[in-house]
Amino acid sequence: MTEGSEGGTGRHVVAGLAKIGMALRSRAWREGERLGLTPTQAQALGLVRARAPRPVRLSQVADDLQVTQATASDAVSALVRKGLLSKDRAPDDARAVALRLTAAGEAAADGIAEWPDFLLRSVDALDECEQAAFLRGLVKMIRDLQVRGDIPVARMCVTCRFFRPHVHDDPRAPHHCGFVDAPLGDRDLRIDCPEQEQASPGQQEAAWDRFVRNGAA
Template sequence: MLPLIAMGAPFFPLGQQHERLPAKVVAALERLGHVLVAVHGRAGMEAGLTSLQVFLLMELSGQVKLGVRELAARFSVSRPTVSRSLAILEQKRLVQAASHPEDARRVLFSLSRQGKKLVASLGAGLQPLLAGVEALTPAQQAALWEGLLAVLGQWERLGLMSAARTCPTCRFFRREPGKPQAFCELLARPLTVEQLRLDCPEHQAMQETG
């Protein structure tokens, strides 16, 4: 069992939070974010890493190699900060760097074999968090997932966060009125709520044409 994580002060004044449902949702998301940061921070301390270094490793565990610019945008930190963290991870042989295939001036990072092993062990520490979600009914899980994707899309449009590469913000995504399932034109097949993705490697923003 994870040690109890102390919560900070409410995100909104309690009077405002209790009177408005959107304020309750944002306050709850803030609490959830606090828990995730704390869990990753503890895992990082055990591995001799900072929270940012843990987040970078988790982000690099995807299928797409990423550069300093993309990583800095995703975590809303400066490029020098990301560069320093990546340099430490490279010294620890947890990440490896390679030149961009189309631009030799750019460097892309991916996990090393040792880094993949560490990420797998860090992921095991998230099991209590997964258990909390798995305790919900399938309908509750689907509704929560669809709602979170909608919030991410709105925050992205408002410029509050970098692209999350979700299905609903992709130019291949279609949702016909009155139909229960969405449709992916790239895969040429319908998508259930459970199949909607975050950080899809084939994602293309709606304004992109190529």
């Protein structure tokens, strides 16, 4: 832990994140009640929506929401009963369950996707540089939590096999995405990209080293 994080600044950042977390939870409760969903059901629905059109497995719901298999199964069963999710056998594994949104589930999930919009308005209060620095800081924190096993693996640029950090001279877009074959700036870094494919551990390590070493803002 650095001196700053032991002292004031680190603790203030954690207090600020906790406040934002509380705001998100309270919003999720209120909106979930409106739709007749528990927060876990709402999160499961949002997760299936984020992965569409690919089907989602029950084990993925448990992993991503960091709940037990039994809790995930209860939430999914309730969503199936409400007609918001369909449950079939996974095409590539007859023992696994593939979850998809029904038409009603899509409409409900669209409502859920709008919940964080109240935060988006606050993020818009930051200027471009502040947004880029904030996103870069979040990426570093999420990767650290991921490495320590405190959160599930996220579909981030910095662990993607298509990510090439600091390969362009343009300081506004120094990185490159090999998937779309286009430059990326710090403001464009993705935390949940549907096209993400995990890089090998060696490639991740090398990319992270280059990303951090060249990006002292």
